Amino acid sequence: MKFGKMTLTAAIALTAVMAASQAMADDVIIGDIDDLSGPYADVIGKGGIEAINMAIADFGGSVLGKKISVMTTDHQNKPDIGASKFAEWADQNHVNMILGGSNTGVSIAMSKKALEKKVPFIAIGAAGASLTNQDCNAYTIHYAYDTTSLANGTATAMVKGGAKTWFYLTADYAFGTQLQEAASKVVEANGGKNVGSVRAPLGTSDFSSFLVQAQGSGAQVLGLANAGADTQNSIKAANEFGIGKTMKVVALLGFISDVNALGLKTAQGLTLTTSWYWDANDETRKFSKRFADKVGHPPGENQTAYYSATLAYLNAVKAAGTTDSDKVMAELHKEKINDVYAKGGYIRADGVMIHDMYVVQVKTPAESKAPWDYYKVISTMKGEEAFGPVTGLCKLAPKS
Amino acid sequence: MSARLTPILYAVLLVLAVCVPLLGVYPVFVMQLLCFAMFACAYNLLLGFSGMLSFGHAAFLGSAAYATCWLVTAQHWGTVPAILAGVAVSAILGTIIGAIAIRRRGIYFAMITLALSQIVYFVCLEAKFTGGENGIQGVPRGSVLGIVPLQSDIAMYYFVLAVFVLVFLFIYRIIHSPFGQVLKAIRDNEPRATSLGYDIGRHKLVAFILSAAIAGLAGSLKGLVLGFATLSDVQQSTSGLVILMPLIGGTGTFFGPVIGAGVIITLQQYLSDRVGGWVTVIIGAIFVACVMAFRRGVVGELIALVGRKTKTS
Amino acid sequence: MTTIFGYPLIVILSQLMLGLVNGSFYAMLSLGVAVIFGLMGVVNFAHGAFYMLGAFGALLGLQWFGIGYWPSLILSPLIVGTIGIVLERLLLRHLYKLDPLYGLLVTFGLALVAEGSLQNYFGSSGQSYPVPSILTGTWNLGFMILPIYRAWVILASVVVSFTTWYVIERTRLGATLRAATQNAPLLQAFGINVPRMVVLTFGGGVALAALAGVLAAPVIQVSPLMGQSLVIVVFAVVVIGGMGSILGSVLGGLGLGVIEGFTKVLYPEASNIVVFVIMAIVLVVRPAGLFGKE
Secondary structure, three states: OHHHHHHHHHHHHHHHHHHHHHHHOOOEEEEEEEOOOOOOOOOOHHHHHHHHHHHHHHHOOEEOOEEEEEEEEEOOOOHHHHHHHHHHHHHHOOOOEEEEEOOHHHHHHHHHHHHHHOOOEEEEOOOOHHHHOOOOOOOEEEOOOOHHHHHHHHHHHHHHOOOOEEEEEEEOOHHHHHHHHHHHHHHHHOOOEEEEEEEEOOOOOOOHHHHHHHHHHOOOEEEEEOOOHHHHHHHHHHHHOOHHHOOEEEEOOOOHHHHHHHOHHHHOOOEEEEOOOOOOOHHHHHHHHHHHHHHOOOOOHHHHHHHHHHHHHHHHHHHHOOOOHHHHHHHHHHOEEOOOOOOOEEEOOOOEEEOOEEEEEEOOOOOOOOOOOOEEEEEEEOHHHHHOOOOOOOOOOOOO | OHHHHHHHHHHHHHHHHHHHHHHOOOHHHHHHHHHHHHHHHHHHHHHHHHOOOOOOOHHHHHHHHHHHHHHHHOOOOOHHHHHHHHHHHHHHHHHHHHHHHOOOOHHHHHHHHHHHHHHHHHHHHHOOOOOHHHOEOOOOOOEEOOOEEOOOHHHHHHHHHHHHHHHHHHHHHHHOOHHHHHHHHHHHOHHHHHHOOOOHHHHHHHHHHHHHHHHHHHHHHHHHHHOOEOHHHHOHHHHHHHHHHHHHHOOOOOOHHHHHHHHHHHHHHHHHHHHOOHHHHHHHHHHHHHHHOOOOHHHHHHHHHHHHHHHHO | OOEEOOEEHHHHHHHHHHHHHHHHHHHHHHHHHHHHHHHHOOOOOOHHHHHHHHHHHHHHHHHHHOOOHHHHHHHHHHHHHHHHHHHHHHOHHHHOOOOHHHHHHHHHHHHHHHHHHHHHHHOOOOEOOOOOHHHOOEEEOOOOEEEHHHHHHHHHHHHHHHHHHHHHHHOHHHHHHHHHHHOHHHHHHOOOOHHHHHHHHHHHHHHHHHHHHHHHOOOOOEOOOOOHHHHHHHHHHHHHHOOOOHHHHHHHHHHHHHHHHHHHHHOHHHHHOHHHHHHHHHHHHOOOOOOOOO
């Protein structure tokens, strides 16, 4: 009868899906769960997928005799989608490693699933340092940068330069809160004062009412504890309201993609902390050209981090002789990371990938000689200095 | 004819449902489906059987989910007490919202439920214990009264299935009780029901509270199944989704909402990887198609078709 | 800096000004919803989507065809209004005899289709639209800083809103429209083409939404989801003002914008829900709305 036909069709469909997933079960599967369409889509996005593929190609295409394949999905900045997809890929698709995140809230949700399902998770793009403190676990690695290193770089430079009183415009979720906290600590440690803050939802399109509150505070600095499209919109709105005349606008997390979107005229003079810059040396330039030929522009720091993390993982699998998560994680903690992204990098017990960070300043239109020639490096922070000492908040890395 | 066939069909489906883990289907997916089916059935109690269109039912799903998840993580409550607490929360919320909304009918009723559920959303966004945009994560499943552990997907699945069957039977009993008959009378002709002496307000409110409580039960279970409670649970889009489910399946039928939930959840699950953002568009298109052409829904059309067949035969 | 009750004057006035800008958008959008509901009995949940399409009309007009802001102010509403008329003829007119809830559900579905499709092509993050050069810059009035463009938005919305109100409530054309809602067959008997008026009314309401979208484009990032959260607030405004009342929507919209602005100064977290709290109160105390007639 009608019900019979329906159940039969359903059964056939299910078998097809099961058969399809069987084909991939023998591969080594890398999953990429990231923001592909929202405020952070330009930071990593589709370029990140390209970076993973480049790493797989450079590694040789296969490891331990198995083909390496990639699955990707868009988490739309929703922790429930990120966590559900993580769990589903772990349960149903035998994914061996997942990287990505971008959004701290989503990344925290995913790292909890990483622990539950025992699948290595390399968080890239998210900044919240809680991933390696209160929220740390044995299967999570925090790769590119975190709120501690960003604050140590940018906030220190600004306060030492004379900007003493701070007001924060904060993205209203884990990332913004943690970045504001980290910056506040640095400001106070260097003799400055935190005057106040206002919280704006992620993806706010009109920052004007928040900026009005900032202006009313009388602080010297407007610290932007947000990222991606939020940072761009805050800076544009700040310009519209002439905030720059009375306050210094500081982007606590800024990417080269933001500078590109804003244009040098608007972005010039911004002080930023970055983990990598495409124009640093010949090796980085060569890599960037390869990337740009495929994607159309040089890679941002996170996209290169994707490349490096993929390579690090595959190297660990090779060294361990297996894809077993515990053995691979052990290898990852032993590994020395020397590639285009970092030299002498290593993964600490709490999961932070320690490597050098750079404080840069955005060039003026006159100083820039070529497309994407945006940064001049002001100073370099050694890894241990940038990421600070172990805080003891993570049980895996107690204070010695 | 259908009276004889229906119990057989239900029995077949029950057997299939029990065998799901053996068929290799992802248990978490089916559990999600069952939770949303429960949500849709609860909603249809209001829409199909009482004639009230609520536009903010996600408030009940989400508030119970948050309550249960918070109690389990922050207060270390047992699983069953936390679920019951979640249901209580949504029932209380249902009483408050219902009492205000019942005073008006039709469009105005819908608007009130919309506005009040938006208030719930923003409260969940701002309140400390809900974790705002991050939600409550890493929620453990615990065990049933300390006896049966629920960590494994299989164990959890049978638990959810058992609850679903009980809820389904419960709704069946409500509709076929005298109380249910009065609800249907109010839906069909409110002035006449009033003139017959029935307390319209009380009946509507009780229906609303029941609907909210069962929706809360669905929310609590879902939170435990997936291990988190997030803003998506209280968002306007979820309210829209639960309106669509009985609409697709058939508002005047029992199984309609379940079919509708099945269609929507399966769509979201299997299409999202293949067609990504088009899922919203497809759902919107189905909405339009259902209202324009298939107002009786899938099950409704089937019943009408079968009815026509027996008439001519 | 000068303060009132501990709040800097400049903050209060700036938030009020911003509130007035938001209120202008609420007023224009509520106007469209009220006109459509009052004259057609359709609850147009797609109004936010039409607003968004208006903004996209301006954006794409600029990006693809180099059409500037000023021509877009007329062109975009015309195009979007036509789309609205097409949808009305195809879908909505079959629903007039039914419960208004069906119209609500269909327009809800249409909004999902429009927003979902555009989201696929453009992502959910907004794109910026430049402020027209004549209107850039700010006036420093001493006690507050007023961006010129936002002043223009307030002016334009108030003019358009009150003009629409005047046409509907005080002119013969408006009288005819109002008569059509009360007794269409009788009006038809007088030889007036009622169906055509209904269609044009819908198109007009939609065009108003699109116009609001074009005005909003330089202020807010043009994103496929820009209408989604707005439409719920707009409905709250319409209910507060009274579902068929034009004046109610305009005054309600402006008023609510100002109240929101005040709330942002005093208790920012509540600014999102103040509209809904007021709506719930009004619905319980005075169900027809502040200016409505039951």
